Amino acid sequence: MPDDLTIARALHIFGVVLWIGGVGFVTTVLLPAVRRMKDPAERVAFFEAVEKRFAWQARGTTLLVGVSGLHMVHVLNLWDRFLIIEYWWMHAMVFVWAVFSLMLFVAEPLFLHRWFLARATAKPEQTFRLIERLYWVLLTISLITILGALVGSYAG
Numbered sequence: 001m002p003d004d005l006t007i008a009r010a011l012h013i014f015g016v017v018l019w020i021g022g023v024g025f026v027t028t029v030l031l032p033a034v035r036r037m038k039d040p041a042e043r044v045a046f047f048e049a050v051e052k053r054f055a056w057q058a059r060g061t062t063l064l065v066g067v068s069g070l071h072m073v074h075v076l077n078l079w080d081r082f083l084i085i086e087y088w089w090m091h092a093m094v095f096v097w098a099v100f101s102l103m104l105f106v107a108e109p110l111f112l113h114r115w116f117l118a119r120a121t122a123k124p125e126q127t128f129r130l131i132e133r134l135y136w137v138l139l140t141i142s143l144i145t146i147l148g149a150l151v152g153s154y155a156g
């Protein structure tokens with residue numbers, strides 16, 4: 001029977017794969033397809049409707065990654081790492097997690113969804129470009145974090 005640390009690590013990576021894999025799909029496949037298939041005026045509403053399902057998956061995987069990550073920090077007593085710059089990838093993990101959590105649990109339900117739709121009526125092309133840019137930024141910082149965490153945790 002694997003110990004709880006092994007299970008936490010497995011769930012952590014499981015969550016990261018589903019979550020950031022989904023962000024990669026949205027960024028590199030879904031958004032370019034919407035741009036090709038839809039008029040600027042329809043793009044944001046169509047994308048938001050399709051993306052809704054992914055937002056729920058992302059909420060679930062974000063929770064899983066956060067809980068499993070915190071469990072590892074607690075059990076391995078890794079809090080000191082947050083004081084050491086060589087462990088920048090630990091800060092990056094928490095940062096990426098916090099950015100997504102804020103967007104998925106606070107900004108989107110409270111105002112972001114409505115703001116995007118309202119802005120899309122006035123400035124459809126710019127709003128869609130803003131969403132595309134936002135996804136590229138989120139994907140880039142996530143991938144840098146994953147590479148840093150893989151190299152860093154292996155190096156000890």
Ligand code: HEM
Nearest residue numbers: 016066069070072073093094096097142145146149150153
């Ligand atoms: C609250 C947020 C998070 C916490 C507390 C956390 C914590 C941890 C801890 C303690 C480890 C084990 C490090 C070690 O074995 O030396 C780890 C590994 C890892 N984490 Fe996170 N993490 C968080 C979020 C994330 C996010 C958002 C990502 C992806 C963008 C991520 C990707 C990874 C990867 C790829 C590993 C390497 C696993 C391995 O090689 O075994 N983590 N995390």
